[in-house]
Amino acid sequence: MALATRTAHPSALRTLWGSTIxxxxxxxxxxVIMLLFLIAHMLGNLKIFFGPGDFNSxxxxxxxxxxxxxxxxxxxxxQRTALVACVVLHGVAAYQLSRRDRAARPQRYAHxxxxxxxxxxxxxxxxxxxxxxxIVWHILDLTTGTxxxxxxxxxxxxxIVADFQVWYVDLIYIAAMLALGLHIRHGFxxxxxxxxxxxxxxxxxxxxxxxxxxxxLTAGFVLVPVAVMTGLxx
Amino acid sequence: xxxxLRIWRQRSSEQAGAMTTYEVRDISPDxxxxxxxxxxxxxxxxxxxxxxxxxxxxxxxxxxxxxxVINGQAHGPERTxxxxxxxxxxxxxxxxxxxxxxxxxxxxxxxxVVDRSxxxxxxxAGGYITAPTGSAPEAHATPVPKEAADTAFEHAECxxxxxxxxxxxxxxxxxxxxxxxxxxxxxxxxxxxxxSRVLGMVAAMDExxxxxxxxxxxxxxxxxxxxxxxxIAAMNREYLRALRKGAPGRV
Ligand code: HEM
Ligand code: FES
Numbered sequence: 400m401a402l403a404t405r406t407a408h409p410s411a412l413r414t415l416w417g418s419t420i421x422x423x424x425x426x427x428x429x430x431v432i433m434l435l436f437l438i439a440h441m442l443g444n445l446k447i448f449f450g451p452g453d454f455n456s457x458x459x460x461x462x463x464x465x466x467x468x469x470x471x472x473x474x475x476x477x478q479r480t481a482l483v484a485c486v487v488l489h490g491v492a493a494y495q496l497s498r499r500d501r502a503a504r505p506q507r508y509a510h511x512x513x514x515x516x517x518x519x520x521x522x523x524x525x526x527x528x529x530x531x532x533x534i535v536w537h538i539l540d541l542t543t544g545t546x547x548x549x550x551x552x553x554x555x556x557x558x559i560v561a562d563f564q565v566w567y568v569d570l571i572y573i574a575a576m577l578a579l580g581l582h583i584r585h586g587f588x589x590x591x592x593x594x595x596x597x598x599x600x601x602x603x604x605x606x607x608x609x610x611x612x613x614x615x616l617t618a619g620f621v622l623v624p625v626a627v628m629t630g631l632x633x
Numbered sequence: 634x635x636x637x638l639r640i641w642r643q644r645s646s647e648q649a650g651a652m653t654t655y656e657v658r659d660i661s662p663d664x665x666x667x668x669x670x671x672x673x674x675x676x677x678x679x680x681x682x683x684x685x686x687x688x689x690x691x692x693x694x695x696x697x698x699x700x701x702v703i704n705g706q707a708h709g710p711e712r713t714x715x716x717x718x719x720x721x722x723x724x725x726x727x728x729x730x731x732x733x734x735x736x737x738x739x740x741x742x743x744x745x746v747v748d749r750s751x752x753x754x755x756x757x758a759g760g761y762i763t764a765p766t767g768s769a770p771e772a773h774a775t776p777v778p779k780e781a782a783d784t785a786f787e788h789a790e791c792x793x794x795x796x797x798x799x800x801x802x803x804x805x806x807x808x809x810x811x812x813x814x815x816x817x818x819x820x821x822x823x824x825x826x827x828x829s830r831v832l833g834m835v836a837a838m839d840e841x842x843x844x845x846x847x848x849x850x851x852x853x854x855x856x857x858x859x860x861x862x863x864x865i866a867a868m869n870r871e872y873l874r875a876l877r878k879g880a881p882g883r884v
Contacts, residue, residue: 418835423846500844500845503736505737509730588848589848
């Protein structure tokens with residue numbers, strides 16, 4: 400007769416989602432995927448400086464990626480699905496961890512220290528909520544065209560120009576990009592720490608890389624509304 | 634020095650507490666913070682009042698018992714333990730706020746004393762090596778690379794005082810747990826239980842109700858022993874490695 404010496408182990412995935420480190424790992428992984436997308440997105444946006452022909456045909460090309468293996472727009476839908484999954488996982492993990500964190504410190508100190516963490520570190524939660532709201536608005540504006548003053552499919556150049564001639568659209572967009580810069584300033588380094596890629600020798604380089612990445616992404620995205628506002632792109 | 638102290642007084646874990654104001658006179662700048670509290674307590678006893686309860690043992694910065702939050706900082710303004718903090722770091726006439734560690738996992742027992750046995754349960758889940766004890770083994774029986782020995786020694790300095798948890802806005806025990814995991818996992822003696830140790834200790838840490846890490850770095854700033862923030866990255870690395878490998882020999 401065999402002795403029951405083995406205990407049942409939960410699957411690695413279940414352990415991952417069930418632990419604080421694991422949930423944070425999911426946040427870091429999804430965050431890095433979104434970050435890679437944003438780099439490509441920002442570079443693509445800059446093609447607007449080459450005129451409507453160039454930009455609109457680039458947008459049309461995006462729909463042909465993967466052809467003839469994939470049908471028209473299939474790749475785009477795959478990517479959209481993956482990105483929505485990332486946003487949802489990232490947001491759910493952030494929400495669950497934040498609730499846990501608050502419960503772990505039920506009573507505040509009477510004498511509160513001014514927080515030493517950077518502004519970026521302290522605004523991850525609310526900054527993330529702002530980004531989430533921005534993502535919804537951004538899709539309704541430039542993907543579906545619902546909220547766009549023009550909103551004609553296949554004409555993103557004209558839609559963008561119409562968009563950024565409205566002052567409050569510029570305001571929303573630029574504010575969201577500043578929030579994005581802050582989120583990435585802490586987020587990139589934090590992801591390296593979470594995924595175990597940080598060490599004492601790499602710490603400074605990772606922080607510097609996070610600052611550069613945040614600045615370049617913010618500047619790259621903000622360039623477009625500024626160009627429309629100044630009439631450089633029209 | 635004459636000082637005004639505002640100290641958290643709470644008779645038991647069931648009763649509500651409050652900050653209570655006391656005056657102390659003629660404090661020498663050479664006294665430690667605990668000696669200053671001793672002076673206050675002598676006065677309170679003479680007046681027939683309850684002395685302020687606080688934890689302490691070695692009074693030389695090695696046992697980790699003496700945790701309290703002074704002016705919002707774990708162990709006060711210097712990077713040391715409260716027993717090694719001297720009154721010369723304060724000014725005559727100062728008002729000093731003294732509170733217990735605040736964390737759901739560290740319930741207040743009385744005044745400034747909290748129950749830190751949640752740490753013991755984290756240690757109990759893997760913060761040891763399973764080896765026959767007895768007389769000390771011959772030092773060269775197991776060769777340890779210099780770098781591993783240095784890392785282990787640096788992390789073995791953790792005295793389990795709980796300042797990291799007290800300073801963390803999330804009441805997280807990640808720095809404490811990482812010190813123990815990195816200490817043992819970097820040594821050959823710790824290798825047989827390398828995966829089960831980190832999996833077990835992290836699970837216990839979560840079970841005790843500590844919060845998660847948001848990499849704010851308050852813990853490493855507060856640590857009297859200088860356990861560095863990248864230790865948490867090292868523990869994350871061990872944890873994710875252990876999850877990928879699964880339990881050894883698992884079918
Ligand atoms: C749905 C909107 C979002 C919410 C609610 C959100 C929230 C958060 C929160 C609370 C953290 C943890 C921060 C910490 O304390 O360490 C975080 C981390 C992070 N976020 Fe977001 N975020 C959002 C969108 C994004 C986007 C669009 C990106 C794209 C680049 C991103 C990238 C990251 C990265 C890389 C991290 C680091 C992961 C880590 O801490 O290890 N987030 N986010
Ligand atoms: S009393 Fe032992 S460390 Fe302070």
